[in-house]
Structure formats: C-alpha cells, structure tokens
Amino acid sequence: MGKWLGLFLAVAAFSNICDAYRILVVFPLPGKSHNILGVNIVNHLLKAGHEVTYVTPFPVKNPHPKLQQLDVSDNFDLMDEKMLNVKALLNKEISFSNPIKMFTFTIELFEKTVQNPNVVKVFNDTNQKFDAVISEWMYNDAYSGIATLFDCPFIWLSTIEPHWIILSLIDESTNPSYVPDSLSSNIPPFNFKERVSGLFFQLLSSAFKTFYLNGVIEREFERLLGPYLTKRGKAIPSFSDVNYNVSLVLGNSHVSLGQAIRLPQNYIPIGGYHIDPDVKPLPEDLKKILDNAKNGLIYFSMGSNLKSKDLPDELKRGFLNIFSNLKQTVLWKFEEAIPDLPKNVHIVQWAPQPSILAHPNCILFITHGGLLSTTETVHFGKPIIGIPVFGDQFTNIERAVNKGFAIKVTLSYTMLDEFKVAIDEALNNPKYRNKAKELSAIYHDRPVSPGKELVHWVEHVVRTRGAPHLRSPALHVPFYQKFYLDLLGIIVAILSVIVIVLKRVLKLKCKKKENLKKKKN
Numbered sequence: 001m002g003k004w005l006g007l008f009l010a011v012a013a014f015s016n017i018c019d020a021y022r023i024l025v026v027f028p029l030p031g032k033s034h035n036i037l038g039v040n041i042v043n044h045l046l047k048a049g050h051e052v053t054y055v056t057p058f059p060v061k062n063p064h065p066k067l068q069q070l071d072v073s074d075n076f077d078l079m080d081e082k083m084l085n086v087k088a089l090l091n092k093e094i095s096f097s098n099p100i101k102m103f104t105f106t107i108e109l110f111e112k113t114v115q116n117p118n119v120v121k122v123f124n125d126t127n128q129k130f131d132a133v134i135s136e137w138m139y140n141d142a143y144s145g146i147a148t149l150f151d152c153p154f155i156w157l158s159t160i161e162p163h164w165i166i167l168s169l170i171d172e173s174t175n176p177s178y179v180p181d182s183l184s185s186n187i188p189p190f191n192f193k194e195r196v197s198g199l200f201f202q203l204l205s206s207a208f209k210t211f212y213l214n215g216v217i218e219r220e221f222e223r224l225l226g227p228y229l230t231k232r233g234k235a236i237p238s239f240s241d242v243n244y245n246v247s248l249v250l251g252n253s254h255v256s257l258g259q260a261i262r263l264p265q266n267y268i269p270i271g272g273y274h275i276d277p278d279v280k281p282l283p284e285d286l287k288k289i290l291d292n293a294k295n296g297l298i299y300f301s302m303g304s305n306l307k308s309k310d311l312p313d314e315l316k317r318g319f320l321n322i323f324s325n326l327k328q329t330v331l332w333k334f335e336e337a338i339p340d341l342p343k344n345v346h347i348v349q350w351a352p353q354p355s356i357l358a359h360p361n362c363i364l365f366i367t368h369g370g371l372l373s374t375t376e377t378v379h380f381g382k383p384i385i386g387i388p389v390f391g392d393q394f395t396n397i398e399r400a401v402n403k404g405f406a407i408k409v410t411l412s413y414t415m416l417d418e419f420k421v422a423i424d425e426a427l428n429n430p431k432y433r434n435k436a437k438e439l440s441a442i443y444h445d446r447p448v449s450p451g452k453e454l455v456h457w458v459e460h461v462v463r464t465r466g467a468p469h470l471r472s473p474a475l476h477v478p479f480y481q482k483f484y485l486d487l488l489g490i491i492v493a494i495l496s497v498i499v500i501v502l503k504r505v506l507k508l509k510c511k512k513k514e515n516l517k518k519k520k521n
C-alpha cells in the first residue's frame with residue numbers, strides 16, 4: 001500500500017514538473033530598469049520550468065532554450081532627443097511636468113509594439129496559445145487586451161508602490177486622504193493642503209481617464225487588436241469587459257519599503273524579486289578594494305542616467321575634495337577617468353551593485369534613488385544619501401528619509417556644503433545604519449522569497465483559470481451603490497414628503513384658526 005502511494009506521489013510530483021505553461025511577458029518600454037524587472041520575471045518562470053515568450057527592446061544573444069524573444073528594439077525610435085523629458089519620464093522617472101505628453105507617449109508605445117512585425121507574427125498566428133499574459137502597467141491599460149486575444153488570464157506587473165489607478169482596475173480607488181498619488185512625493189500623514197490637493201488631483205485624473213482616455217484606449221484596442229479577434233472568429237468585447245477582467249497584480253513593492261495600506265486579495269507584493277538571493281562574487285580588483293577598506297567603503301553611483309559628462313567640473317572637483325578628507329574608502333561609478341585621484345578614491349566604469357552593497361565593509365551608498373536601487377539598499381540593509389534627479393526618485397528618497405535610513409541632498413551647483421554635512425551625519429550618527437538594518441530584517445522576514453511567490457501566483461492563476469475567486473466584489477458595485485446615494489435619495493425624498501405634508505397640515509390649521517377668529521368677530 002505504502003509502496004503504491006509512494007509511486008503515486010512520485011508520479012504526481014513528476015507530472016507537476018511537466019506542467020509547463022506557456023507565458024507571454026510584455027515589457028515594451030525601452031528603459032533599463034524596466035527591463036531588469038521584466039527579465040527577472042522571465043528568469044523566475046524559466047527556472048520553474050515554464051516556456052516564456054518575451055516582448056522586449058533588449059533581446060539577448062543565446063537565450064535560454066525555453067525563451068523566445070520578440071525584438072521590439074524599434075521602440076527606441078520613440079525616445080528621441082526632443083522627448084528627453086519623456087525619456088526621463090518613462091525611464092522609471094515620471095516627471096509630472098507634462099502628463100498629456102506622457103499619455104501620448106504610452107499610446108504611441110502600445111501602437112508601435114503591437115504593430116512590430118515580430119509581434120504581429122505571433123498575434124496573427126492562430127496556432128499560438130498562451131496560458132497567461134503578464135505585462136508592465138505604465139499608464140496605459142490597453143495591454144490587457146492581449147490576453148483577450150489568446151483567451152487566457154491577464155496579470156499586471158505594477159512597477160511602483162500600490163496606488164489608486166492600478167488598484168481601481170482590480171478593486172477600488174484608494175482614499176486620497178492617506179494614500180498619495182503615484183506621481184506625488186507627499187508623505188502621509190497629510191496636512192489639510194496636501195489632503196485637498198490629493199483629492200482634487202485624484203478626481204481630476206479620474207475624470208480624465210473615465211471621460212477621455214478610456215475612450216482613446218478602447219478605440220486603440222478595437223483598431224489594433226480587433227482584426228486578430230475577428231480572425232479567430234470572436235466578437236470584439238467592450239474594452240471595459242477586458243480591462244476589469246484582470247486576474248492579478250504583481251506589485252514591485254513591499255511593506256518594508258512603503259506604507260501598510262490595505263490591499264485586495266489579488267494584489268501580490270513581490271518587491272525585491274529582481275535581486276538574486278545568491279550574491280555573485282566580486283571581481284578580483286573590486287574585492288581587494290572592499291576587503292582592504294578598513295574604515296569602511298562609501299559606494300557612489302548615480303545609476304545609468306546621470307552621465308559623468310553632465311556633472312560640472314566644479315562639482316566633480318568638490319566631490320573629490322570632500323572624499324579626499326575622509327578616512328573611508330570611496331568607490332565611485334563614473335564613466336570617465338579622473339587625473340590626480342586621491343588615494344582613497346577608486347573609479348569604476350561598471351559596478352556589480354548588489355555584490356558591492358552586500359559586502360560588510362560597504363557602509364554607505366550615495367544614490368540617485370531609483371526604485372530598484374532603494375529596494376537594493378533595504379535588501380542589503382545599507383543607509384543612503386539620496387541625490388534625486390528625476391521624477392519618482394524624489395518620492396523614493398522622500399520615503400527613505402521618512403523611514404529614517406536616508407539623508408536627502410538636492411542636486412545643485414551649491415550642494416557641496418550640504419553634501420559634506422550629510423556624509424558626516426551619515427557616518428557618525430548610527431541611527432541611519434540601525435534603521436536600514438531594522439527595515440532589512442523586516443524585508444527579509446517573509447514566509448517565502450518574492451521570486452517563489454511570483455511563480456506560485458502566476459501558476460495559481462493559470463491553474464484556476466484566471467483566479468475568479470480572488471476578485472474583489474467592489475469591482476462591479478457602481479459608485480452610487482458604494483456611497484449609498486440611492487439610500488440617500490430615498491431618505492431625502494421621504495423627508496421632503498414629510499416636510500411638505502407637515503407644511504400643508506400647518507397651513508390648514510392656521511386657516512381653520514383664522515376662520516374661527518373671523519367667525520367670533
């Protein structure tokens with residue numbers, strides 16, 4: 001009996017392994033950090049034995065045998081000089097300077113992606129089957145239509161902290177009195193002005209989306225994906241049926257990094273999944289520098305956006321001057337050689353950031369505050385000095401300051417004094433270090449790793465055909481019912497009737513009294 005059971009379990013386990021799914025992952029945005037998030041979803045799924053088709057502007061040579069790449073590197077055409085602003089905007093750095101430009105860009109990006117010949121080949125092939133579609137949400141809902149094409153469940157990857165727009169797709173909008181907008185750097189608790197501006201902005205954007213943008217996206221969906229549906233002999237559904245049919249949102253967020261707001265059952269926070277839990281060994285030269293940094297090492301990197309050539313000479317010299325007076329070693333990721341380097345400063349063109357942050361001698365990270373970098377600092381428990389440059393970096397640094405493991409310095413020609421003070425404070429006051437360690441412990445204290453969680457929930461969605469049991473009932477309750485406007489209407493009507501009746505009765509009584517008086521007279 002036991003033997004048979006054992007055999008049965010072995011077969012069951014084996015057939016489970018053979019349960020490989022075909023998953024389409026769509027990350028069309030030509031931004032490095034977006035690709036890091038996309039590639040790591042792909043890698044986790046491949047490692048779990050699934051087959052992945054990846055729509056990407058960054059195809060690699062010699063891909064994994066179970067990986068098919070659909071090259072959309074043409075999307076780089078949309079990022080020309082004129083749109084430098086928008087490039088900053090969407091390269092993970094949403095600046096709020098021109099939202100209309102941003103929406104136009106996201107719509108063009110969708111168009112260009114689904115019209116790319118490599119993508120068309122797959123969409124136009126009725127033999128192509130997928131078990132799920134995963135796409136990055138970047139201010140455009142249209143990608144959910146791709147799952148309709150393949151009649152399979154759809155999953156969003158939300159790159160930032162949970163916010164009202166993404167949550168309204170699977171549950172309902174958040175309350176602007178304590179949840180900031182995705183583009184806002186306000187930190188709760190809000191003062192009166194912040195609360196009111198939050199409400200105003202949310203109502204305004206919500207109206208823009210409902211009354212304008214959704215219409216645009218519906219037409220895009222019909223025009224660009226409709227023909228493929230027709231070819232498959234299917235009717236074109238209304239876009240709201242498509243848009244509110246999302247199975248899951250995978251959130252690149254974790255409570256240790258953000259706020260503990262309430263989340264629907266099908267929002268799964270997997271912040272940190274892009275970080276390999278097995279830290280790769282450092283290259284020999286870097287290892288030597290870090291091992292020998294007896295007084296600790298400060299790692300300075302402004303990410304891939306701020307090129308050294310953009311830094312004015314006086315700042316470069318000023319930074320070096322400050323560094324040369326420190327007893328710590330400084331490792332600066334910088335794209336060009338610098339003559340007369342101080343002894344304790346080392347320049348590297350390329351740096352394996354996680355491996356550096358993981359080294360015990362690394363005691364401080366000076367960063368632009370991209371979300372991936374701030375996640376990595378919490379992962380490795382290192383304090384930071386944040387010099388935000390674009391859009392969401394301001395929010396990330398603001399949040400890190402609020403959490404207590406960061407000091408913010410504003411980028412400017414006159415920042416050197418502030419920068420020096422910040423370094424001294426970060427090195428001499430242990431509270432930043434301690435806070436980073438404390439948050440890191442919370443961040444790591446999870447039942448399973450974020451990568452495992454990712455794979456589990458994607459498989460769960462496929463196994464349960466879109467996980468309808470996880471969907472929030474709030475999704476289909478209209479506004480007037482949620483706020484009991486119908487009840488309010490009934491109460492107002494009843495009260496009005498009572499008032500009218502009372503008025504009439506009083507009038508009648510008055511008249512009777514007057515009549516009586518007249519008679520007496």
Ligand SMILES: *[C@@H]1O[C@H](CO)[C@@H](O)[C@H](O)[C@H]1NC(C)=O
Pocket residue numbers: 120124
């Ligand atoms: C899609 O396939 C059909 C044949 O089934 C072909 O006639 C059509 O040109 C293809 N469309 C595109 C855009 O490649």
Ligand SMILES: *[C@@H]1O[C@H](CO)[C@@H](O)[C@H](O)[C@H]1NC(C)=O
Pocket residue numbers: 147148150151152153154237241242245247465466467
């Ligand atoms: C809704 O999702 C299910 C899977 O969860 C899918 O089969 C179906 O095609 C989707 N419907 C629409 C209209 O997108």
